[in-house]
Amino acid sequence: MNQEELAKVLQTEFSPNGETIRFFSAPGRINIIGEHVDYAGGIVLPAAIDFSIRIAIRKNEARKFRIFSVSTGEKIESPSAAYDSKHSWVNYVYGVIDEFQKLGRVADFFDLVVWGNIPQGAGLSSSAAFEVAVAFALSEIHGWNFSREEIALLSQRAENRFVGVNCGIMDQFVIATAKEGFCIALNTESLRYEFYEMRLDGYEFYLIDSKVKHSLKDSAYNDRRKEVESAFQKIKKHRPELTTLYQAEPEDAENSSFGLNEAEIQRARHVTSERYRTRNMIENLKSGNAKEVGKILFECHDSLSKDYEVSCEETDFIVEELKAEGVLGARMIGGGFGGCVLILDKEGRKDILFEKIKARYFKKFESNPELYTFRISDGVKEF
Numbered sequence: 001m002n003q004e005e006l007a008k009v010l011q012t013e014f015s016p017n018g019e020t021i022r023f024f025s026a027p028g029r030i031n032i033i034g035e036h037v038d039y040a041g042g043i044v045l046p047a048a049i050d051f052s053i054r055i056a057i058r059k060n061e062a063r064k065f066r067i068f069s070v071s072t073g074e075k076i077e078s079p080s081a082a083y084d085s086k087h088s089w090v091n092y093v094y095g096v097i098d099e100f101q102k103l104g105r106v107a108d109f110f111d112l113v114v115w116g117n118i119p120q121g122a123g124l125s126s127s128a129a130f131e132v133a134v135a136f137a138l139s140e141i142h143g144w145n146f147s148r149e150e151i152a153l154l155s156q157r158a159e160n161r162f163v164g165v166n167c168g169i170m171d172q173f174v175i176a177t178a179k180e181g182f183c184i185a186l187n188t189e190s191l192r193y194e195f196y197e198m199r200l201d202g203y204e205f206y207l208i209d210s211k212v213k214h215s216l217k218d219s220a221y222n223d224r225r226k227e228v229e230s231a232f233q234k235i236k237k238h239r240p241e242l243t244t245l246y247q248a249e250p251e252d253a254e255n256s257s258f259g260l261n262e263a264e265i266q267r268a269r270h271v272t273s274e275r276y277r278t279r280n281m282i283e284n285l286k287s288g289n290a291k292e293v294g295k296i297l298f299e300c301h302d303s304l305s306k307d308y309e310v311s312c313e314e315t316d317f318i319v320e321e322l323k324a325e326g327v328l329g330a331r332m333i334g335g336g337f338g339g340c341v342l343i344l345d346k347e348g349r350k351d352i353l354f355e356k357i358k359a360r361y362f363k364k365f366e367s368n369p370e371l372y373t374f375r376i377s378d379g380v381k382e383f
Ligand code: GLA
Pocket: 034, 035, 036, 037, 038, 039, 125, 167, 168, 169, 170, 171, 334, 335, 336
């Protein structure tokens, strides 16, 4: 929706007042490599895409937060930002208000309309985009001038403490700081980052959505975090110099005298081997070696599926079918348990290939996957 359309909805739902309406947009994201390592001190390589959450916001005199969602048609009015167990989506807004409040920044009451075209539960970070859009908007309309990095960290805390998903920093960070045409190599331990141009001439990235919806809260996401933490504690007893699991070696995971249980061994093997894949990926992206980039995507998927166990039958099926068709690389992205597969292939093949995969997918699962193409875009902004 454009400004005019959003403004019209806002005026209709909440009736006009004299306050200026402002508009903010936050993108979804993909991730090239570095999956499920952003809570283990790892390096991640995400990029923002041109799917977005857009909000129109203006202050009000109604002494209530009034929030309307175009996609669900729900209107929520509340005099406080208290947790709402009936309308879970509104907690992304309340969580952000709450985090600002903890820093002594009390938000004025406002009217807000939200619209988005980031598919939900598809591993493209629609919830982080919503949080970052709201956090950035509140900072701007109150003149608080939070930096983009601060906006990212505050939004992550909202998700961890208010929404209850113990996510890492990757999604909020890339959504807050992204640059058109670039992916960002973020060290999630130091929060230092660099931009890399996402260009492989003659090749293209695209997505196939399995349409299996995951919910990070209901899924085993929080369990994985616990397993990673306990694996790390066991390894650290023997290697006290380590500050994160990411710095350990795959052999540490397998070392029987360290006493990791089977699940911990597998999780630690994924996290530690991802370090090597990521290093390789950055080298090959820099030198434009698309074949190697693709190969690493397949290796990453294998590790996520077998060792980290965050894939599912449907996404495994899509990756296997694409491999059999000779694409350069493919892997599930994001939290997992469904959602999207990221694909790298020669330009110009995707439509024909997708039709084939779609037919086979339907035969097996009686549902239709969806094809998304995207451009690498900017982070959160006022528009
Ligand atoms: C979700 C989380 C991120 C990250 C990914 C997996 O998107 O929000 O913090 O852990 O899963 O890499």
